[in-house]
Amino acid sequence: xxxxxxxxxxxxxxxxxxxxxxxxxxxxxxxxxxxxxxxxxxxxxxxxxxxxxxxxxxxxxxxxxxxxxxxxxxxxxxxxxxxxxxxxxxxxxxxxxxxxxxxxxxxxxxxxxxxxxxxxxxxxxxxxxxxxxxxxxxxxxxxxxxxxxxxxxxxxxxxxxxxxxxxxxxxxxxxxxxxxxxxxxxxxxxxxxxxxxxxxxxxxxxxxxxxxxxxxxxxxxxxxxxxxxxxxxxxxxxxxxxxxxxxxxxxxxxxxxxxxxxxxxxxxxxxxxxxxxxxxxxxxxxxxxxxxxxxxxxxxxxxxxxxxxxxxxxxxxxxxxxxxxxxxxxxxxxxxxxxxxxxxxxxxxxxxxxxxxxxxxxxxxxxxxxxxxxxxxxxxxxxxxxxxxxxx
Numbered sequence: 001x002x003x004x005x006x007x008x009x010x011x012x013x014x015x016x017x018x019x020x021x022x023x024x025x026x027x028x029x030x031x032x033x034x035x036x037x038x039x040x041x042x043x044x045x046x047x048x049x050x051x052x053x054x055x056x057x058x059x060x061x062x063x064x065x066x067x068x069x070x071x072x073x074x075x076x077x078x079x080x081x082x083x084x085x086x087x088x089x090x091x092x093x094x095x096x097x098x099x100x101x102x103x104x105x106x107x108x109x110x111x112x113x114x115x116x117x118x119x120x121x122x123x124x125x126x127x128x129x130x131x132x133x134x135x136x137x138x139x140x141x142x143x144x145x146x147x148x149x150x151x152x153x154x155x156x157x158x159x160x161x162x163x164x165x166x167x168x169x170x171x172x173x174x175x176x177x178x179x180x181x182x183x184x185x186x187x188x189x190x191x192x193x194x195x196x197x198x199x200x201x202x203x204x205x206x207x208x209x210x211x212x213x214x215x216x217x218x219x220x221x222x223x224x225x226x227x228x229x230x231x232x233x234x235x236x237x238x239x240x241x242x243x244x245x246x247x248x249x250x251x252x253x254x255x256x257x258x259x260x261x262x263x264x265x266x267x268x269x270x271x272x273x274x275x276x277x278x279x280x281x282x283x284x285x286x287x288x289x290x291x292x293x294x295x296x297x298x299x300x301x302x303x304x305x306x307x308x309x310x311x312x313x314x315x316x317x318x319x320x321x322x323x324x325x326x327x328x329x330x331x332x333x334x335x336x337x338x339x340x341x342x343x344x345x346x347x348x349x350x351x352x353x354x355x356x357x358x359x360x361x362x363x364x365x366x367x368x369x370x371x372x373x374x375x376x377x378x379x380x381x382x383x384x385x386x387x388x389x390x391x392x
Contacts, residue, residue, distance in 0.1 A: 002127065004175035005115040006134035008068060009108035011169050014138020015079070015162050016103055017248065018146035019044075019095075020224040021241060024231065025155040034228065036088050038349025040095040041224050042342040045216070047100025048107070049338020055105045056113070056331030057192065064114040064327070068173040071105025076163040078102050083159030106169060108135050109334060112314060113327035114176045122263070124318055128311035129259020136255055136307060139248025147241040195325040199332070204268075204379035208316060209336045211271065214372035215309045216340030218278060218365055222247070222302070225348045229358050233290040243299035250303025258308035259315075267312045267319070268379040274305045274312075275376070279369030281305070286362050320383055 023037050059067045078099030085091050112131045116124045142162075149158035190198075199205045227240030261270050281301050288294045317329050344361075351360045 001118050001176055002115050002130070004172045005108075005111035005131055007172050008106070008111045008169050008176075009131050009135040010138035010141070011166060011172075012072075012075070012103065012106050012138070013108050013135035014140075014142035014248075015075075015166050017139040017223055017244065018142040018162070020227050020244065021143070021146050021150060022155050022159070023224065023228050024237070025150060029155070030086065032088060032091075033349070033353050035346070035349035035353045036091070038224060038345050040088075040091045041220075042344075042346035042349075043092055043096030044100040044103070045220055045338045045341035045345060047097050048103045049216075049335040049341070051101045051104030052107055052109065052334050052338070053328060053331035055107065055110060056325075056327035056329075059110050059113065059327045060192075060325055063176065064110045065173045065176040068106045068110055068176070069170050071102050071107070072166060072169040072173065073102070075099060075102025075106050076166045079159050079163040079166060083156040106173075107334075108132075109310075109314070109330055110327055111176065112310075113323070113330070116318060116323055116326065121318075124323075125262040125267075125311055125315040126256075126259045128314050128318075129255045129257075129262070129308075132255035132259075132307050132310045133252040136248040136251035136303075139251070140245050143241050143245040143248065147238065190324060192325060192328065195321070195329070196332075198384070199321060199329050202320070202380075202384075204316070204320065204381070205329075205333075207375050207379050208313060209333045211275070211372045211375045212309070212313055212333050212337040213340035214275060214368045215313075216337035216342075217344040217368055218340075219306065219344075220341030221344035221348045221361055221365065224345045225352070225358060225361070226299075230295060232358070235290070235292060235295065239292050239295055243295055246296060246299040247303035247306055250300045251306035251308065254304035254306060254308040255311060257304075259311045262312045262315045266381065267316050268376045268381055271309060271312050272373045272376040274308055275369045275372035278302070278305050279366045279373070282362050282366040282369065286359070286366075316379065316381055319381060322383075 019041060023034065027034055027037050055067050078094050081094035081098065082091065085094050108131065112128055115127050115131055119127050146158060146162065149161050223244065226243060227237065230240035230243060231237050258270060281298060285298045313333065314330055318326055321329055348358060348361050352358055
């Protein structure tokens with residue numbers, strides 16, 4: 001189950017992370033503005049966020065396998081249609097709504113929730129880091145692969161190829177538990193309604209949700225717009241593709257490291273440090289000469305901080321509330337992440353069309369990083385009393 005979950009994360013996240021490579025060829029061929037393409041992927045992020053809480057509820061009740069199979073079919077269909085449409089409206093429906101819902105119902109977070117159920121509490125954060133690292137490995141694999149497909153077959157055929165590859169998640173999902181989750185030895189009889197009311201009344205959960213908005217803003221903006229940004233400053237487009245791949249490669253290290261750190265030290269302090277360092281890196285990029293070495297170094301450093309937030313954020317949820325409704329509770333937190341993603345992707349395209357530069361987005365990213373570093377500090381990481389009582 002752990003291997004299957006990691007491969008699902010690799011394929012699903014890898015395919016999605018390469019979509020920014022289609023910005024230049026699609027907007028040039030279809031004569032769309034960057035805002036048009038950006039809004040489509042912004043809608044994808046938004047519907048991913050809107051769909052994930054529902055997907056989490058269904059997965060918590062019936063198991064992740066059925067949900068991921070359904071999501072995979074919709075995801076593949078959305079990618080295929082994205083390569084065929086010729087109007088902006090149909091792009092919004094295919095690349096935005098359809099693909100977004102498909103990603104939500106085949107999300108790597110559903111696989112993560114299944115993975116933590118087969119390990120002891122002491123190993124949960126490490127396993128979460130492992131699953132997140134697998135998603136990053138997908139980014140390493142799919143970025144150069146997708147760029148090669150675009151160069152050799154054209155962007156339309158490349159999207160069709162991605163849709164076929166995504167379907168490989170179906171047999172992998174069959175290896176995951178097919179039924180609903182059972183309560184663990186640390187769980188108590190609790191309804192979904194009570195679990196949601198309990199979480200929303202917890203100040204730490206609310207702060208965690210607010211902080212994850214910033215993660216989405218950073219990650220989505222860079223994933224979609226960084227390849228175009230690299231071309232705008234006069235560098236080879238392959239530098240942009242390799243930058244995305246390097247981010248994924250270094251995030252393998254960052255995610256695993258975050259998992260080990262979170263298992264032994266305060267998760268909230270680690271999250272605060274990650275957001276602070278992101279802000280510092282963005283400021284360094286703004287004031288540095290834009291050479292290939294600087295761009296690739298920025299990608300490597302940002303990669304260490306990229307999705308290292310995921311094992312720590314999910315780890316806090318599991319630690320405080322238990323794993324019974326983990327997929328559901330993370331789905332709500334992730335909705336905030338995807339709201340940030342929507343704004344990051346769309347606003348990046350809008351500001352570029354308005355000003356001809358991404359500088360405003362970089363400054364906003366730095367400011368939000370500093371704010372997120374402060375937001376995480378008051379979070380109470382102690383498990384709720386009902387968990388301690390259940391262990392006696």
